[in-house]
Amino acid sequence: MIAALARPPLARLLRTPRSLATVGAWCVLSLGFALSAHVRGVAHGADHVLVDAYAALLLPLLVYTLVGAVVGTGSLSASTAPLVLFGAAPARAAAVTVGVAVLTSLAMGGALAALLAVVAHGASDPPAPGDALASAYAGALGGAAYAAFFALGTGFGRRGGLRVALLLVDWVLGRGRGALAILVPRAHVRNLLGGEAPLDLSPRASALALVVIAVAFALLAVRRGSRA
Amino acid sequence: MITLEGVAARRPPLTLARLTLSWGPGVHALVGAATDGGPLLLELIAGRARLRAGKLRVLDAGPSDPRVRRQLAWVTLQPPLPEALRVAEVLSMASTLRGEPPGDPALRLTALGVESLADRRVSTLAPEEARAVALAEALTSRAVRVLLLEEPLAGVDPRAAARVPELLHARGREGCAVLVATASLRDAGDVADDHLLLRAGAIVGRASSLDELTGFSPEGARVRILASDPRALLAALAREVEVEAIAQRDASVVARGPDVAALAAAVGRAVVASGVDVTEMRIEPPSLDEARAAAAGIASATYDAAYARTRAALGTAARDPS
Numbered sequence: 144m145i146a147a148l149a150r151p152p153l154a155r156l157l158r159t160p161r162s163l164a165t166v167g168a169w170c171v172l173s174l175g176f177a178l179s180a181h182v183r184g185v186a187h188g189a190d191h192v193l194v195d196a197y198a199a200l201l202l203p204l205l206v207y208t209l210v211g212a213v214v215g216t217g218s219l220s221a222s223t224a225p226l227v228l229f230g231a232a233p234a235r236a237a238a239v240t241v242g243v244a245v246l247t248s249l250a251m252g253g254a255l256a257a258l259l260a261v262v263a264h265g266a267s268d269p270p271a272p273g274d275a276l277a278s279a280y281a282g283a284l285g286g287a288a289y290a291a292f293f294a295l296g297t298g299f300g301r302r303g304g305l306r307v308a309l310l311l312v313d314w315v316l317g318r319g320r321g322a323l324a325i326l327v328p329r330a331h332v333r334n335l336l337g338g339e340a341p342l343d344l345s346p347r348a349s350a351l352a353l354v355v356i357a358v359a360f361a362l363l364a365v366r367r368g369s370r371a
Numbered sequence: 372m373i374t375l376e377g378v379a380a381r382r383p384p385l386t387l388a389r390l391t392l393s394w395g396p397g398v399h400a401l402v403g404a405a406t407d408g409g410p411l412l413l414e415l416i417a418g419r420a421r422l423r424a425g426k427l428r429v430l431d432a433g434p435s436d437p438r439v440r441r442q443l444a445w446v447t448l449q450p451p452l453p454e455a456l457r458v459a460e461v462l463s464m465a466s467t468l469r470g471e472p473p474g475d476p477a478l479r480l481t482a483l484g485v486e487s488l489a490d491r492r493v494s495t496l497a498p499e500e501a502r503a504v505a506l507a508e509a510l511t512s513r514a515v516r517v518l519l520l521e522e523p524l525a526g527v528d529p530r531a532a533a534r535v536p537e538l539l540h541a542r543g544r545e546g547c548a549v550l551v552a553t554a555s556l557r558d559a560g561d562v563a564d565d566h567l568l569l570r571a572g573a574i575v576g577r578a579s580s581l582d583e584l585t586g587f588s589p590e591g592a593r594v595r596i597l598a599s600d601p602r603a604l605l606a607a608l609a610r611e612v613e614v615e616a617i618a619q620r621d622a623s624v625v626a627r628g629p630d631v632a633a634l635a636a637a638v639g640r641a642v643v644a645s646g647v648d649v650t651e652m653r654i655e656p657p658s659l660d661e662a663r664a665a666a667a668g669i670a671s672a673t674y675d676a677a678y679a680r681t682r683a684a685l686g687t688a689a690r691d692p693s
Contacts, residue, residue, distance in 0.1 A: 147467040150460065151453035158455045158492075215454070224451040229465040229508075230441035 148226055148239035152213045155222075156247065162212030166251070169205040173197060173255055177263035188265030189274055193281075194338040197259055202282065202332060205255065206248045206289035207310055210297060213244040219297040219368035237368030241361050245290040252286020253279040256336075281335035281350075288328040288353040289313075291360035298367030328356055372396065372517060372548040373416060378425035382411050387572040389425060394550060398543040400563030401552045403659070407569040409552030410447075413519040416550065417445040429517055441469045444509030445519040448526060450502060454494040458504050461493060469514040479511040480504070482538060483531035503531035510538045518542060518549040524558045536562045556656035591615060592631040593655035594638050597623045599648040607641035614638075625655065 156162060176196045180188035215222045223236035257279035264271045292313065297303030317329025324330035324341035331349035334340040340349065374393040381387070387408050401409035414420040415427060418434030432439045452461055459476035466473040480486040485503045493501065506527065509518055523539065524532050539562050543549050553559050559566050560580075568576040598604045601624050608617050608626050613633040618625045628634035631654060642649055 144467065147464045150464055151456060154453065154455035154460075221451065225453045225461075226464075226468065227440075228445060228451065229468040230437075230443070230470075230514075231468050232437055232440070 144231075144235075145239055148231060148236055149243050151226065152222070152240045152243040155215050156209070156212045156243070159212060162208065165208045166205065166212065169201055169208060170255060173201045173205075173259055174262060176201075177259045180263040180265065184265070185263075186265045186267035188263040189260045189268040189278070190265075190337055192259050192263040193256065193278055193336045194333055197256060197282070198285070198329065198332045198336050198338065201255075202252055202285050203289055203310060203313060203329065205251060206286055207293055207306065209248050209251060210244045210290055210293040210306065211303075213240060213247065214294070214297045214303060216302060218299070218301060218303040219294065219364065220370060221301075222297075223368060233369035234365055237365045241291065241294045241364050241368065244294050245287050245357065245361060248286035248290035249283045250286075252289070253283030256282025256285075278336065281332060284335065284350055284353040284357075285328055285332035288331070288356040288360070291357045291364060292328055294364035295360045295367060298364055298370075325352060328353060331356075372430055373550070374426075374428045376426040378415065378427055379423045380411060380415055380420060381423055382420070385411060385572050387411060387415075388574075390574065391425075392567070392574075394548050396543060396546045396548055397565070398539050398549040398551065398563045400559035400566045401550065401569055402554070402556060402559045402566050403552075403569035404554045405552075406571075408572040409554075409569055410521050411572075412569075413445060413521060413550060413552050416517070417443060417519055419445070439517075442514055442516040443519070444512060444515045444517070446502070446505045446509050446521065446523070448502075448521050449498065450505035452493045452496075452501055452505065454492075456493055457489070458491050458493060458496070459489040461504065462508055465508050465512070469512055471512060471514040474511070480507050482511050483507045483528075483534050485528055485531055497528075499526055499528045502526055503528035506531060506535060510535075510542060516547050518547055520549070520551050522553050522555070522558070523551055523562060525553075525555070554659065556659060560656055591627050591629045592634050593625055593627050593657075594631075594634055595623050595625050595651075595653055595655050596638060596642070596649060597651040598642070598645075599650070600645070601647075603645040604641060604647045607645035608638065610644075611637035611641055614641075623651075 173196065176192050180192050185191055219237060219240065223233065223240055226236040227233050257275040260275040260278035261271055264274065268274055292309055293306045296306030296309040299305035313327040313329045316323045317327045320339050320341050322342060325344065330341035331353045334344060334349040335346050344352070372395055375390050377389045377391055379387055379389050385406060385408055401412060403409050411420060415422060416429060416434055418440065427434060429439050430442060456464065458480070462476040462479055463473045477486045477489045480489055483503055483506060485500065485507060488496065488500055488504060496504065506523065509515060523535050527535065539549050543564065551559065551563055566578045567574060568578070596604060601619050601622055604624050605617055605619055608614050608624065613628045613630070614626050614637050615629065616627040626634060626638055628637065638652065
């Protein structure tokens with residue numbers, strides 16, 4: 144049953160050339176930053192690329208694209224409408240679609256972060272294998288949290304227009320270190336990757352915050368997406 | 372199989388009045404424009420619109436019951452299909468979700484003559500082809516026991532449209548409740564066993580056949596004849612006393628008379644007298660407004676007759692207290 148429900152979102156992701164091209168473009172751009180740091184021989188190359196480019200810009204945009212590809216051109220409830228018409232429970236159909244978005248973003252976010260840590264590795268960075276693993280952990284958690292965050296946005300508006308608004312909210316609130324920054328994924332991802340911490344939270348607290356954001360926003364997205 | 376008790380719903384500017392209805396196995400038509408409430412009624416039965424009042428049961432449960440949902444198919448004018456999948460994949464996914472063994476998708480599509488669509492991506496289908504696929508899924512699913520269809524003969528691939536009426540009747544005979552919302556009396560006559568006429572969210576009449584409505588139409592009955600020599604037929608029809616009016620439209624002749632049976636007999640005599648070859652002859656359905664007026668006329672006549680009978684019976688009883 145779950146495999147049947149996951150088929151349409153996976154097909155949308157893997158068979159839509161425009162989505163694949165956009166995801167590919169973000170990955171190529173990320174690698175471009177990493178290679179540039181490597182070529183210039185930046186001592187903290189991995190740190191710079193991961194904090195200043197990946198956490199600040201590339202991860203949110205990559206996940207934004209992935210969620211859009213999984214859900215399609217309409218809203219979350221529109222994307223699950225065919226499944227509901229064939230007898231699936233609306234909540235289950237929405238949960239599987241959100242699940243596909245979260246897992247894909249988790250995998251892509253983790254893999255890309257690890258790749259960037261290796262490619263941009265500088266002389267003053269921690270040893271590459273450990274750094275790649277820690278980056279993958281942070282990228283995966285950040286990817287999952289962002290996916291749930293944007294999935295909620297796809298539940299509003301005929302074309303899931305709130306997704307754009309949430310991208311802007313994350314960008315504006317996540318830049319600072321204040322109390323509002325803890326509400327969005329950006330500040331926590333930055334903290335996990337060695338950047339400034341919101342409210343001086345420990346990396347462990349930020350990791351927990353990302354899990355809470357992922358779970359809470361995913362539940363809200365499912366609730367919203369299962370409404371007719 | 373479907374029961375409504377005092378059901379009311381609202382979708383501005385339309386309000387469905389308190390409807391009490393029930394449908395069993397067979398093909399049933401809700402006749403009226405989209406703004407008269409047919410599609411909204413289907414949406415309520417599919418569990419996709421909110422009731423404001425009343426009780427709605429489908430297969431002895433609420434319409435959002437998971438068991439009911441799997442046994443219910445709802446085909447709208449623009450059915451949503453997963454655009455990234457191929458048609459065969461859609462049918463196999465639908466079988467899994469409905470909990471039935473996956474049949475051969477091509478065979479299922481053959482039922483409507485659209486088997487060539489099996490390997491096409493949904494995103495490449497024309498709207499008419501997408502409707503045909505949705506209809507094929509609904510009509511060939513063994514799990515489906517309640518079919519809700521909006522305009523099943525309109526906006527459908529022509530290969531499929533010709534086969535839909537027979538398939539609908541077959542599903543009705545197999546014990547399914549098929550509910551068709553249409554604004555076309557001709558389509559309703561072609562596919563349904565009984566007809567419920569709606570106007571602005573209220574029931575204005577019921578009819579078991581369109582002949583019944585045609586006979587009561589204030590305009591009388593109309594017969595369209597497609598003949599080899601329309602002018603010769605026109606001349607022959609002009610000599611028939613049961614024919615009130617005749618008109619030629621391109622290659623066909625339309626005759627009007629007060630009574631369907633007498634008019635058909637008159638047309639038959641005219642055809643024999645003129646010696647023309649008849650390609651097609653069919654009773655023209657009345658317009659939606661004529662049908663509503665006719666149905667109201669039937670209801671009024673039935674009420675008048677019942678009133679008169681009751682009055683006569685009471686009068687007899689009053690005169691004869693024993």
